[in-house]
Amino acid sequence: MSSQPPHPTLLIPGPIEFDDEVLQSMSHYSQSHVSAPFVNTFGEVLTMLRQLFLTTNPASQPFVISGSGTLGWDMVAANLVEPGDDVLVLHTGYFADSFADCFETYGIKATQLKAPIGDRPQQDEVEKALKEKDYKMITITHTDTSTGVLSEIKSLSSLIHRVSPETLIVVDGVCSVGCEELRFDDWDLDCVITASQKAIGCPAGLSIVMASGRAIERFKARKSPPGSYFGSWKNWLPIMQNYEAKKPSYFATPSPQLIHALHTSLTQILSKPLEDRFRIHRETSEKIKKAVSDLGLKQLASKPENQANGMTAIYLPEGMTPPDVLPTLMKKGVVFAGGLHKEIAAKYVRFGHMGVSVTDPKRDDIDKALKALKEGLVEVGYKVPA
Amino acid sequence: MSSQPPHPTLLIPGPIEFDDEVLQSMSHYSQSHVSAPFVNTFGEVLTMLRQLFLTTNPASQPFVISGSGTLGWDMVAANLVEPGDDVLVLHTGYFADSFADCFETYGIKATQLKAPIGDRPQQDEVEKALKEKDYKMITITHTDTSTGVLSEIKSLSSLIHRVSPETLIVVDGVCSVGCEELRFDDWDLDCVITASQKAIGCPAGLSIVMASGRAIERFKARKSPPGSYFGSWKNWLPIMQNYEAKKPSYFATPSPQLIHALHTSLTQILSKPLEDRFRIHRETSEKIKKAVSDLGLKQLASKPENQANGMTAIYLPEGMTPPDVLPTLMKKGVVFAGGLHKEIAAKYVRFGHMGVSVTDPKRDDIDKALKALKEGLVEVGYKVPA
Numbered sequence: 001m002s003s004q005p006p007h008p009t010l011l012i013p014g015p016i017e018f019d020d021e022v023l024q025s026m027s028h029y030s031q032s033h034v035s036a037p038f039v040n041t042f043g044e045v046l047t048m049l050r051q052l053f054l055t056t057n058p059a060s061q062p063f064v065i066s067g068s069g070t071l072g073w074d075m076v077a078a079n080l081v082e083p084g085d086d087v088l089v090l091h092t093g094y095f096a097d098s099f100a101d102c103f104e105t106y107g108i109k110a111t112q113l114k115a116p117i118g119d120r121p122q123q124d125e126v127e128k129a130l131k132e133k134d135y136k137m138i139t140i141t142h143t144d145t146s147t148g149v150l151s152e153i154k155s156l157s158s159l160i161h162r163v164s165p166e167t168l169i170v171v172d173g174v175c176s177v178g179c180e181e182l183r184f185d186d187w188d189l190d191c192v193i194t195a196s197q198k199a200i201g202c203p204a205g206l207s208i209v210m211a212s213g214r215a216i217e218r219f220k221a222r223k224s225p226p227g228s229y230f231g232s233w234k235n236w237l238p239i240m241q242n243y244e245a246k247k248p249s250y251f252a253t254p255s256p257q258l259i260h261a262l263h264t265s266l267t268q269i270l271s272k273p274l275e276d277r278f279r280i281h282r283e284t285s286e287k288i289k290k291a292v293s294d295l296g297l298k299q300l301a302s303k304p305e306n307q308a309n310g311m312t313a314i315y316l317p318e319g320m321t322p323p324d325v326l327p328t329l330m331k332k333g334v335v336f337a338g339g340l341h342k343e344i345a346a347k348y349v350r351f352g353h354m355g356v357s358v359t360d361p362k363r364d365d366i367d368k369a370l371k372a373l374k375e376g377l378v379e380v381g382y383k384v385p386a
Numbered sequence: 387m388s389s390q391p392p393h394p395t396l397l398i399p400g401p402i403e404f405d406d407e408v409l410q411s412m413s414h415y416s417q418s419h420v421s422a423p424f425v426n427t428f429g430e431v432l433t434m435l436r437q438l439f440l441t442t443n444p445a446s447q448p449f450v451i452s453g454s455g456t457l458g459w460d461m462v463a464a465n466l467v468e469p470g471d472d473v474l475v476l477h478t479g480y481f482a483d484s485f486a487d488c489f490e491t492y493g494i495k496a497t498q499l500k501a502p503i504g505d506r507p508q509q510d511e512v513e514k515a516l517k518e519k520d521y522k523m524i525t526i527t528h529t530d531t532s533t534g535v536l537s538e539i540k541s542l543s544s545l546i547h548r549v550s551p552e553t554l555i556v557v558d559g560v561c562s563v564g565c566e567e568l569r570f571d572d573w574d575l576d577c578v579i580t581a582s583q584k585a586i587g588c589p590a591g592l593s594i595v596m597a598s599g600r601a602i603e604r605f606k607a608r609k610s611p612p613g614s615y616f617g618s619w620k621n622w623l624p625i626m627q628n629y630e631a632k633k634p635s636y637f638a639t640p641s642p643q644l645i646h647a648l649h650t651s652l653t654q655i656l657s658k659p660l661e662d663r664f665r666i667h668r669e670t671s672e673k674i675k676k677a678v679s680d681l682g683l684k685q686l687a688s689k690p691e692n693q694a695n696g697m698t699a700i701y702l703p704e705g706m707t708p709p710d711v712l713p714t715l716m717k718k719g720v721v722f723a724g725g726l727h728k729e730i731a732a733k734y735v736r737f738g739h740m741g742v743s744v745t746d747p748k749r750d751d752i753d754k755a756l757k758a759l760k761e762g763l764v765e766v767g768y769k770v771p772a
Contacts (some may be wrong), residue, residue, distance in 0.1 A: 018415075027412050027413045029404075032721055032723070066453050068640070070637070197639060205643070225491065229456075229487065252454035
């Protein structure tokens with residue numbers, strides 16, 4: 001039995017439904033941010049993040065800072081590149097536009113390589129682009145939350161290392177870390193940013209970053225100071241290193257309650273093999289995508305290989321808009337999200353399937369949602385194909 | 387009876403002890419950040435902040451953003467001044483040095499006006515400084531958490547408006563909002579920044595800002611874009627206005643749980659007259675300062691008029707350091723903080739007295755702390771003067 005009061009099941013691509021124990025950790029009594037027990041908890045969180053990102057290289061550096069996932073972009077733009085540098089941004093939806101805006105704020109020249117809606121830039125296009133300029137960095141949105149398009153990080157990384165070995169590889173994993181396969185060391189990545197409230201299963205309010213030794217060296221070799229103060233690794237790097245060494249130190253006050261909740265969710269995630277976690281998310285996603293297809297509906301992500309495993313963006317039947325459908329789903333106790341990609345926002349809805357809704361056998365969130373989707377569409381006039 | 391498990395009483399200058407109901411709100415079930423119920427809660431939080439800051443001017447603009455109090459400095463430096471501008475920073479401790487660092491990050495020229503440790507810049511010095519340069523902004527730390535020195539905002543503001551009327555007046559109220567008298571409208575302030583975890587009584591993780599209509603106009607008249615992306619009011623202003631108008635919108639995902647906790651703490655605070663809240667903090671502070679003096683100990687803040695009402699920084703007896711004293715207090719169930727001002731950190735401790743520890747008649751936190759301080763000092767060899 002859940003200790004949470006009855007509420008509509010949140011199946012948007014973040015925030016997700018949270019486990020009881022994680023939510024209880026949010027109520028932790030007040031602790032000093034420099035007390036031994038809290039420093040210990042924070043240090044363990046950083047060490048567990050290494051396991052979650054599948055990095056054993058001691059040069060890798062985790063960061064956990066109060067803020068939203070967006071703050072991760074600022075950290076990348078303000079610490080890892082310098083004003084005037086060129087950055088190649090692979091575009092698979094809304095979030096690449098915003099990341100590019102973030103780079104421009106810090107004086108970085110962002111060139112976007114765009115794919116048609118529902119697709120991702122092709123490897124030959126990426127190779128061609130990398131040969132055209134001296135890009136200091138390339139950014140890839142692993143899952144774009146606006147479209148549900150999945151990027152192919154492993155083969156892209158090997159392409160980039162071959163064609164442009166000095167280019168730092170940065171992954172926006174806000175909607176992927178914790179549900180998609182992501183291997184920081186094996187795939188030779190330089191920086192992955194994420195947030196607490198999606199597949200990691202901890203309430204929103206934490207920006208989470210993993211940086212490679214190469215990224216940290218690049219940061220240390222900067223000619224100009226970092227472009228942000230709150231996001232400056234000059235301020236945060238010693239703090240994170242101290243926390244992991246279980247030594248108290250202070251730059252800005254962390255949120256002990258959120259850190260406790262993250263500790264609980266990471267402990268739960270790491271209590272089972274990550275391979276199982278990736279597989280369950282993949283199998284559940286396949287089931288959902290088949291059900292969507294059986295309803296005669298199309299996804300934004302146009303091919304099986306570019307469809308995310310933690311969410312599905314679904315085109316509504318011709319003539320229907322999210323305000324026609326979402327309230328009906330809500331009446332059935334299920335919350336989906338509307339569209340977010342500017343050009344087509346009125347034509348689709350988004351179904352998030354990450355975390356406990358997928359992994360906890362005591363929940364029937366996914367079946368309930370698929371049933372609600374079918375019945376809800378019928379109620380508003382849709383005729384399911386025979 | 388508290389629903390919190392037994393734990394040492396946290397009496398540092400933030401985070402403070404939290405009310406049961408506030409901590410329970412931290413466990414709120416997951417909600418979409420754009421759902422009507424959550425948008426309503428966020429909107430009410432913004433409206434309650436107007437009451438807390440004592441502003442009824444509709445042009446005033448509250449902001450609540452995931453982050454620590456430090457993020458407020460970035461918002462000030464990146465939105466309200468432009469590269470090359472001069473800013474006058476009044477120095478009453480550690481936090482002015484850091485605020486000045488933050489300005490330099492964004493290309494702003496920060497000139498510090500320093501007072502001796504334990505004192506604050508005098509009005510004639512401030513007047514003289516303001517006449518020397520065209521300062522676009524002056525910053526005042528209301529209570530410097532490193533020293534417990536209180537600034538005199540009301541008379542400074544009237545001086546600044548008289549001598550340099552175009553200079554924006556910015557108050558760092560991280561350790562003052564919710565316990566010190568602060569009247570945003572009556573004192574004609576332009577921007578006050580604070581954080582959730584001190585006298586506002588909500589766990590850490592929220593940066594809270596109130597800006598005047600004049601500040602917003604100055605922001606809108608910028609020639610250069612804001613210097614931060616995550617802290618950009620270009621991104622946040624429409625979001626905050628939408629939330630308060632109860633309309634969903636999105637820039638970066640807020641933390642619903644922290645917003646619920648802030649809603650609970652603000653509701654509790656505003657259920658009683660703010661004048662009473664200021665008075666109780668003042669009276670409790672007087673009692674603590676008298677007890678400290680009766681123990682033969684001195685405060686860092688050297689005069690009654692520059693002593694904060696939400697904390698007391700206490701010089702230890704000659705030859706004693708915080709590691710001699712803090713573990714003894716901890717054994718008695720009381721947590722004080724060590725020193726933070728670089729030059730004298732080893733010579734003093736800090737006692738925070740804000741929020742429920744002061745206002746909740748069911749708690750005996752303050753008496754317990756005073757008793758522990760006296761007994762603890764005796765145990766480590768101090769002889770209380772007769």
